[in-house]
Amino acid sequence: MCVCTCKPAYDSSVTDAQWVLIEPLLPRPAAVLGGRPYVHSRRLIIDTISYVLVSGCAWRLVPHDLAPWSIAYQWFRAWTRDGTWDRVHEVLRERVRIADGRDPQPSAAVLDSQSARSSEGGEQIGYDAGKRVRGRKRHLLVDTLGLVLHVVVHSASVQDRAGARLMLTGARARFPLLGLVWVDGGYVNSVDAGLVGWARRSEGLEVVAVPRNADVKGFQVLPRRWVVERTFGWLTRCRRLARDYERKTAHAEAMIKFAMIRLMAARLAGEELPAPRSDIEKEAARRLAEDLKD
Template identity: 70%
Template sequence: MCVCTCKPAYSSSLTDAEWALVASLLPAHDPHAGGRPLKHDRRLVLDSILYVLVSGCAWRLLPHDLVPWDAAYRWFRTWSADGTWDRVHDALRDRVRAADGRAAQPTAAVLDAQSIKSSEGGAAIGYDAGKRVRGRKRHLLVDTTGLLLAVMVTTASLQDRPGGRRLLTAARPRYPQLGKVWADGGYANVVDTSLVRHARDELGLDLEIVRRCDDVRGFQVLPRRWVVERSFGWLTRSRRLARDYERKTEHAEAMIKVAMIRLMAARLTGRHIEPQGPIETEAARRLADDLDSDK
């Protein structure tokens, strides 16, 4: 009797079209294998990593029909260290921007930070007194459509202004055409505008602070700032990112890039994995209104 050896696909798994898009960007060989053939199929390895990302399970709880957990984690760790996730992410982001009729190099971006609770421990764990969160802080720089340009994960105790300075300084050489950045009031309060001056004088960036109206209570959609808030929403739809479970900050940054890789691969192949609803409809309308001025 013939026994089927096909691996079942989970909802987190890549489709054939998505895998064809990503496969050419992944290393063909294991740099630590000494030329030996790969023991595990790269597609199954990536599907295993995506299962952890989307389901939020521990590595050791991977289903038995995927690769062994230690092999999946080893590949995740290797691709984090050798820059594979960066190369795949940046290549897909350039393709998404091209498909939207935009140049590869952005001219405008949005900056924000998100404090997130951590799990049991790890490096760079601190307390954000303003948000009352013990864990880490994700500093994101995204383009005007919400695609990730740069990410930095730090202790939650690091304030937005020094975190924004470090992120913008690191990102500036990679995006020479970047000229305009929007951020919220936490990056320049009424007393301290040092980040605005640093961005202007040292980085050649026009950092505009979009402030919240104190007369309006509750949630309000602010121009430009909603773009990066939606990006945070995209990330936390993956349950692994609803908290920070990674022991190392570089792995926390890599997991964010993997989430964006999955999102962009789906977008390029016409598969919709983004949530659909009134918030997304309003976001799409606002984005369409901004297209002409941002291209």
């Protein structure tokens, strides 16, 4: 393995404190297992993937002082396939919850979706007639801290209620304590309450809709739902996630998990990722402070 400990001075690069948290969770180096030593260190690979995520550049345009794009993409693809991102993400999420005084397993969650334009072709490209977006839809299930529990990326043409079933199927098996899920009013209406009944019968989950105030026009910060909206705000700080640039949905989901890995590692290290705070994040912070007082 490369013995060089220096790292490029990019804002997207992981810090020493963050690397201490991430390194033990990655697959062991080949040299340790008796194989051929890596030419490029795992930290340099992570920094290269992080540069692509934060800057939004094409893989082929990464700076020459980072790992070659083909090597970094090869590891990103391999760690997506073998579940490395899932394992790292789950461990860090539990540590963040414990550090916040919560149980490692959540008992309540918030579900929502975001339609993202696709820049190129690839798997499952469709048209969201409601949002007038051609691309894919990102479905997120987050806990009450805004940490991602589950993510599914699919065609934008898939209706929210169908996407919600994809998200909630097997949710109790992954999170045994989960019993309550808040959703947008669009998932549940007076004409079709099938999602609520299905979730109760099949998954043992109580799905509760948080309706909008019809008298208020424009953007609203809704109770409970602001948590998942804030998570979408965290993700779109990364230019790679401002659109959907991935050709495979598995890679699109992996980029979201990697973005959360960076965020959680920074939080556990007592650091803040450099980014301006949006209006919704400021309002969310205010509401969170009020909840803590109660």
